Amino acid sequence: MQARRESELSALQNEILEAVATGVPFTEVADTLCRRAEALAPGANCTIASIDAGGFIHPVAGPGLPRSYGEALDGHPIGPEVGSCGTAAFLGIPVEVTDIATDFRWKDYQDLALPLGLKACWSSPIKSREGRVVGTFAFYYRESRGPSDVERQLVDTCVHLCSIAMERAEVSRRLQHLAYHDQMTGLFNRYAFDEIIAQSMSLPARSFGLLLLDIDNLKQVNDRMGHSVGDALICEVARRLANVGAGINVYRLGGDEFAVICSDCDDAENMAELAGRLLSQMEQPYEFDGNTMLLQITIGGVLSNSDGTSADLLRQNADLALYHAKQTARGDYIHFHPGLRTSIQCRTEQIALLDSALNENRVFAHFQPVICMRRAKIVGVEALARIRTDEGNVVSAGAFAMGLTDSKNAFRLTGCMLEQIASAMRCWIDEGLELRHVAVNLSTVDFQRGNLEERLRAPFEAHNVPLSFLQIEVTENVLMDQEVASQVARLRAQGMQIALDDFGTGFASLSHLRDFPLDYIKIDKSFVDSLLTDTACSAIVEALISMAHKMQIGIIAEGIETAEQAARLLEIGCPLAQGYHYARPVDGETITTLLRSFNGKVSPPATGSDHVRNSA
Template identity: 80%
Template structure:
């Protein structure tokens, strides 16, 4: 090697390696390398191209060639007769085309280079340390010829430097991808979301939509089927989100939470339409490691400038909407509104109120009688939770119902109520007071822990009360969970009664009744309220009563407040009812007094309020 060339190549190597070490992007490194090579090899025109994993060529640098040339060859697949670069990449060896016009490897491509005055091309493959071709380094000449010895030395150095620079760029790209993408799903991650949200808020002139999504029941899937099934479900939901199409950006924020940014959703209606599209995509069942699962998500949404003027405020409000949706509309969508802040604060306060009352043993049971309308006799009671304040005030369940959205509170309350119910029932049995059942409303939380049967049996066993006296009430939404339905079936086999509470207000249809294992249907108060004034409600109540009779299922009307409602229910054949027209909820001693007071236990329910005042 000539001393002068050796010095020049050493200087070139130092310059390029320093650029690589300092993190200069590969495009800039390649441009410098081409310009320096052209200086060292006068008359040569240098180009550097990358070859992707699919074998497609992508020009990186060619400062002495027009941009149109790079655009023309971008995306061409490598092959045995694809010019010098395409062939060199395909074969993995240098290719010298001394005369492009007559070289068979340039057939079909001569019109790209001959008009530029290029007559010869020598291309060398750039390989990764593993031997994979990742690019090409080429010299074009304006006359038919091959490379000189000096040019060969120069190219060897340049190819080696390109290999180092491209390896560094590939590693950097992978690290960049890992930094901004979720490994399980391939979606952009929380870091990318935070950056995109901040940037979009700062530059987006028009309003845009943001949806936050939370997977429902992922913990149950992980616990019952294994984390591999849970991971498969996460990937499937991610796939369905990603298939929403162009115009939206999807992110996995971590765990079971996702986000969608939609620049085209500039008002609440458009965002609600996108949310519904998304919910519709979740409906089909999927196979996850051999398990059939129906994915379900809950969504909260906001629109920029309407629901937040900064990225932080927008995100916080979307979180509030999602949190509220998880509590009140699981499996659905709620758009943020300012009142949610009050609702969240109220929920937090009620959660603390109930938790403190449980800690201090200030939670107790009241019981509302269930009446046989025709005989005016108390046949059962429903247990309702109450809190006694430090000042002695009695607080009804409506004042702390939001506190039950906390799963720990819900579980502790059910356990507390079970103990008091069993104790009260033992006392009524010992007196020979004729009650068919005492009812308790259970939530999804009570079924999810997996020990409900043991808890029920243990509480009633301690007081020597048969389980046949217990009636559990569940809502339609709770019972539609297949795991809950199977537990309910087992409980019925132990002798418990099951009532379907608030019927008609959930998401079940009449067709589900043939599958639900229930003994009673409770007609919701909203239907009773409109019984005398709304023909449709009246028709629905009549139909339910007729249907229950034919199915040999008991039926109870809730919320009876007037004599006219009671008379109408009696006329259309409703057998059982409860409500303030008969009795308000009272403690266990008052229930015993009521049962003792009239006809040896045949407590008359007509004008119940007056009777209650007398007997209490």
């Protein structure tokens, strides 16, 4: 009997832990746990409740009781006489009530329980790793009795599983918050902005105003007073923008650029009035660390009902208005009009620059190493496009990024890079240099144009390089397209490795790790930047690394720039790293020299799970 009981508890534990690890929502995990517990303890009704930071009860699961029972308890404060659950949460110890009808702790709640035939209740507190009560796990009985020894063992297991599941749910909530909020200012971020603009512009009847603005002279503040003062100035501007009033949402798009969406602005006069209020918010000097600074912003604005037919065009027109304001009316506001097309010329020039470079074979690959930190070896490289000018100068991707907005250019660039990657890989294999993968970024255009599998396979077959050496990097936003996700699955089935790039900066969700066919996660540079200064960020990175190991997914930290960041990542178990601390992107000849210096004989490329084992 004891052996069977232990087997049942082990099966329960494995089922719940697997659900937690694969990102099943906590409400579903709690419901499953209650149902399994009730099956193992006949005659008991199980409930799980969470306790928020303010000490209020929120029922999560109770499949054996009417929904009205949980609804009646929702929002009640915990206390010394709040039934079994509220008292257990208040005292932080289990509370056994064998007779609800006579127990003083139930005097205000008997009318809820007794009509349902509930006569006894045993509740245990669920605690976080730090010892804070975050929930309760309870057994209700329809007879006046306490728990059996078998039920005590079952509840011990369930409370422990609840603690794990609630902690993971909290990490997921933090990730979700981080995905849509700027860490420095607490405002909504660029991804939240992109999502709301796209949704708003898709509505048949839309009427809102969009203002883009940035801070004037921030570079001078950073150069003269230091980046800590500049960061404080950004936060102060964010605070003042957020205090303008109701009816607006404020977003930090990155650096010193902000966006304001006003649902009440439906004409140019309203927009000008709102811009005036934003400008007036900056009139008071800002005192920080003994420095007095004058805040100044410049604003460009558009109206959704007249200045753009799509989200992209509306944003582009707002950019044009802001650009013109910075050129001609710094510290003031300019509303868009069709004549503000100077930046279109810049885009046209970049499209032409990339097009001519592709025509004249002046596009080539630079490679940035991916390092196994523990063994100080190069295990992979990421290929990055560069242009060589007629004068022999090397132009990085930032100088022709707008050229990639042309789908033809983007498509041709991928083909050019694939040929160079396959050729370089053939040379490294022939020389006996060890390298597990070469990564290349694919855009939405690559998936939309069709015949992607053939385009990827052809250059590698021509150079007799196994496809298992090719690592495809895609962002979360690209994978949100179900058709793209299906193509990614097919690529992986052919032996290619799949990496989720910039994880946590798009529509971040732990469910992505379950739903999409992944071999690697690349932790975005924004996480690494805040790793040593932001406790929440550090906890999230640590949780991601732990989760990746358990799910046998490789994990790479991007953008490492300091030895301290590298040391911390190594300490918390991150095996692979990429960033300027190790090496900047270099040409093929230089990366070959690095491979000769640090690596040895070729070994077969690893899968994600092998990668975790071999590079830790």
